Structures are given as structure tokens and as C-alpha cells.
Amino acid sequence: MSVPPKKRRFCGLRGAGAGGQFARSGRRTRTRYSALAGAMVYPEPSRWGAPDAALAPLYDDVYRADGVLSTVNVVEALQEFWQVKAARGGGAGGGGGALVIYESVPAAHPPYVCYVTLPGGACFGSFQNCPTKAEARRSAAKIALMNSVFNEHESRRISEHFIEKAVAEARASFAGDAAAHHQDPSAGIAAFRFMLEANKGRTMLEFQELMTVFQLLHWNGSLRAMRERQCSRQEVVAHYSARALDDAMREQMAREWAARERDAASGAAGGVIRTELARAERELRAARLAARELRFPKEKRDILLLAARLAPPQQQQ
Structure with a gap:
């Protein structure tokens, strides 16, 4: 693989250990990804390395994807990664196969936000300030691909x-x-x-x-x-x-939160959903900008938004 010799930064990882220079192409893959591991939440960054020959080329895809998006499609690379795992019998999620699901947050103007959910349930979001919806999808795919690759290490x-x-x-x-x-x-x-x-x-x-x-x-x-x-x-x-973790489970939990809102409102202490939703929104945004796994705060937010619709309007005020 030919990689331009110019050093690059892995842009956008705010507060997550980013900013170190990448190794030049002549260095070993292990050294190259030790620089990336500081941006992750996983331990022992010095031990990361390609798990086997079948998955090793995708390490190079992640490296090249930073600053060379015109030559590497990280969205396709992420899908390919999970297809390789599924073909080798290592796919997660049982019958879910290697399906990678994207969810774009509706917005009339930038910055745009996109989430990607992997087989097995892990979720990541676009961590950069994205001027287009396509760029938001690539940002989410990039961090999801990095985590997918690092997840193959034995320490995970x-x-x-x-x-x-x-x-x-x-x-x-x-x-x-x-x-x-x-x-x-x-x-x-x-x-x-x-x-x-x-x-x-x-x-x-x-x-x-x-x-x-x-x-x-x-x-x-x-x-x-x-x-x-x-x-x-x-x-x-x-x-x-x-x-x-499906719509039925989310609706059941949302109804319980709506019931709490009604009980609190009857005692002149409403705003339970509003307070909890504000906390979930803060947690979700912080996790997304730090390039961390964020399925839990995202599910909390979605459940509370549904609960707010289920609770009577007069008890939401």
C-alpha cells in the first residue's frame, strides 16, 4: 500500500487524546495504531495489532481514511468488515447478520449528525462538525470502523x-x-x-x-x-x-416514565421527563463528541421523547 509521506492528524477527536502525529507508511501496523488507540476508551493501547490476515487490510483502510477519503470509502469498508466477520462465523447479533444501520438526525442546516449501529448493538455518532449529511455518515462510519478493528484484540x-x-x-x-x-x-x-x-x-x-x-x-x-x-x-x-431491544421494550419503558410524570404532576412536582431528558441529551452529546460508544444515552433519549408524547400535555408544563 502506498501512503503519502505527509504526516496527518486524526481530526475532530475533542477531549479524547487526539492530536498525535501518524506514523509514516514504513512503520509497522501495530505502531501505527498505537497512535490511534489514545483516542479510544479501550485499555492497553500499546498492544493493539491486526488480529489475522483476513482483517489486516482493513487496518490500512482506517489509516488511509484519515485525510484520504477520496480514495477510501469508510462506509463501504465498515460494511465489508462485518461481512468478513459474518463469513468467518464471528458475526454478532445472532440472526442479524452483518447489517450496519445508519440514522441521520433531521436538521434543516449544518452541522449534521449521524449515528451508526453495528451488529451486536454498539452505536457511534459523527464526532466532527459536518457540513453535509454525507460527511456526517462518513464521520460516524470512521469511528465505528476504528472501534470494530480494535475490538478484535484479545484484551477486549x-x-x-x-x-x-x-x-x-x-x-x-x-x-x-x-x-x-x-x-x-x-x-x-x-x-x-x-x-x-x-x-x-x-x-x-x-x-x-x-x-x-x-x-x-x-x-x-x-x-x-x-x-x-x-x-x-x-x-x-x-x-x-x-x-x-425493540420498539415494544422502548414503549413499555416510555409508558412507565409517562406514569411517573403523571404521578409527579398530581403532587405539583412535574417535570420528571423534562429533567431526565435534558440529562440524557447532555450525556449523548458528550459521548458523541468524544467519539465514545453511546447506545445507552441514545436509547434513554429516544425512550424519554416517546414518554413525553405519551404523557398528557397539561402535565408536561
Whole structure:
């Protein structure tokens, strides 16, 4: 592969460790992608490398895509990546195959925003200031492709070490949510650990939709309600592992938030949905601009927007 010798920056990764110069084309792929790994949320950047010969060319596509978009179509490269995985039997999402789904945010003027959802449920958004809808799609595809490639590394597989670190981070994250919602995070943390234990060997992108389901159940208060009904963790995980995060689940949660809004309004303490929606919007925007995985805040926002439509207008004011 011939790469112009001029050094380039990976533009647009605000607050995510970007700005380091790329290696010249003569350096090894591992070194080249160590520079990129600082922009990701994944650990041990010095260990990234191409997982096998079939996927290695796509590392070069990601490298060339920065500043050479006229010669590399990152949208096609992302689709090809997941088609290769599906053909090798490593596709995520069960029967979902290698389908990559794009969602453009309606807007009358720039900057435009686009989200892309990968097989397995992980979601990324355009992280740059995009003047066109096509550029927004390419921006989302670029960061999704980078994460897809890095996800192939062994350190992204769920292991005992990974579980301990993830649970510690979840405990710290849920602590803030618990304070905001007056919830005991212990039920959610315990279910999260059990769920990780049951999915050892999978990668985080393959596991993302199931994890998002349980994040939403904790946020929505459903895990606590199931614990009060004395449902076992095994029963809860088994039930929701077989369910997709679909419109029916979103509508069920939205109706629960609409009911909370009605209850709060009857006690002259309305605005529950408005407050929660503002928080979800802030989280989603921060995750998108930092080029982080953002399925959870995006689903929260979508559920709350639906809840706002379901709640009577007079109780939204």
C-alpha cells in the first residue's frame, strides 16, 4: 500500500487524546495504531495489532481514511468488515447478520449528525462538525470502523480481569445515578456482574446490546422491581438475553416514565421527563463528541421523547 509521506492528524477527536502525529507508511501496523488507540476508551493501547490476515487490510483502510477519503470509502469498508466477520462465523447479533444501520438526525442546516449501529448493538455518532449529511455518515462510519478493528484484540474479550474492571467502573457510574434517582445500585451491579460472567469469551461490541438492555432496566427501576418480586438473577438474565431491544421494550419503558410524570404532576412536582431528558441529551452529546460508544444515552433519549408524547400535555408544563 502506498501512503503519502505527509504526516496527518486524526481530526475532530475533542477531549479524547487526539492530536498525535501518524506514523509514516514504513512503520509497522501495530505502531501505527498505537497512535490511534489514545483516542479510544479501550485499555492497553500499546498492544493493539491486526488480529489475522483476513482483517489486516482493513487496518490500512482506517489509516488511509484519515485525510484520504477520496480514495477510501469508510462506509463501504465498515460494511465489508462485518461481512468478513459474518463469513468467518464471528458475526454478532445472532440472526442479524452483518447489517450496519445508519440514522441521520433531521436538521434543516449544518452541522449534521449521524449515528451508526453495528451488529451486536454498539452505536457511534459523527464526532466532527459536518457540513453535509454525507460527511456526517462518513464521520460516524470512521469511528465505528476504528472501534470494530480494535475490538478484535484479545484484551477486549470478557475475562475475569475485564469483569473486575468493568464492575468497578459500573459501581462508580451507578453511584451517581443512584443519588439522582434515590436507588440502591446493588441490584444493578450484581446483575451486571452475573451477566458478564455468563458471557465470558465474547467481545464488548458483541455484548453491547445485552449490556444496554440491563443498563436501561437499572435506569428505569425495573431491576429493583424484579428483585422485590424475588426474581432470581438467573431468571432475569435468561429472560432478557432472549429479548431484543425493540420498539415494544422502548414503549413499555416510555409508558412507565409517562406514569411517573403523571404521578409527579398530581403532587405539583412535574417535570420528571423534562429533567431526565435534558440529562440524557447532555450525556449523548458528550459521548458523541468524544467519539465514545453511546447506545445507552441514545436509547434513554429516544425512550424519554416517546414518554413525553405519551404523557398528557397539561402535565408536561
